Amino acid sequence: MKINIYIVDKKGKKELYEPLVEHYRKLCRPWAQVEVHEIFGKEIARAQDQGPAQAQKSYTQALERFRGSGYDIVLDPEGREVTSEAFAELLKDRQVVNFYIGGAYGFERSFVHTSDKSVSFGRITLSHKLVKVVLMEQIFRGLSIIHHHPYHK
Numbered sequence: 554m555k556i557n558i559y560i561v562d563k564k565g566k567k568e569l570y571e572p573l574v575e576h577y578r579k580l581c582r583p584w585a586q587v588e589v590h591e592i593f594g595k596e597i598a599r600a601q602d603q604g605p606a607q608a609q610k611s612y613t614q615a616l617e618r619f620r621g622s623g624y625d626i627v628l629d630p631e632g633r634e635v636t637s638e639a640f641a642e643l644l645k646d647r648q649v650v651n652f653y654i655g656g657a658y659g660f661e662r663s664f665v666h667t668s669d670k671s672v673s674f675g676r677i678t679l680s681h682k683l684v685k686v687v688l689m690e691q692i693f694r695g696l697s698i699i700h701h702h703p704y705h706k
């Protein structure tokens with residue numbers, strides 16, 4: 554199984570959260586290949602200076618090309634709150650799952666509504682980098698549930 558995480562973010566190998574991301578990626582390895590793709594560029598930087606609507610539009614334009622290549626799940630504070638068991642069900646029996654984490658301004662509603670699912674980790678707003686770490690842990694937990702591994706109690 555392949556799991557892609559597309560995140561609107563600059564590449565930053567030495568960043569604070571990287572060891573945790575790597576830790577969960579390794580734990581997932583027996584069951585899934587998890588890859589994180591940082592998406593950023595001049596267009597997004599320029600659009601973010603112009604305002605929220607332009608920024609959100611630039612995220613859609615940058616991420617659009619990946620959609621449809623797997624089961625598309627958008628991370629969104631206003632999405633559906635799920636238990637870890639329900640989250641595991643989203644991964645079960647799928648070849649490719651794509652997760653999308655937005656930038657500072659979040660996603661256009663049309664991007665959220667045209668995806669296969671939107672998932673919320675609660676109504677609080679988390680930084681996109683922190684969401685990446687929480688998502689990695691939930692992916693490992695979900696895979697543990699599917700494969701009856703004792704990590705999930």
Ligand SMILES: C[S@@+](CC[C@H](N)C(=O)[O-])C[C@H]1O[C@@H](n2cnc3c(N)ncnc32)[C@H](O)[C@@H]1O
Nearest residue numbers: 628629630654655659673674675677678679681
């Ligand atoms: C800084 S947040 C964007 C905040 C923006 N006001 C919004 O409502 O989406 C950046 C990204 O992190 C993710 N995110 C932040 N908090 C989240 C939460 N509670 N549940 C799920 N995803 C979250 C979303 O993908 C969001 O686009």
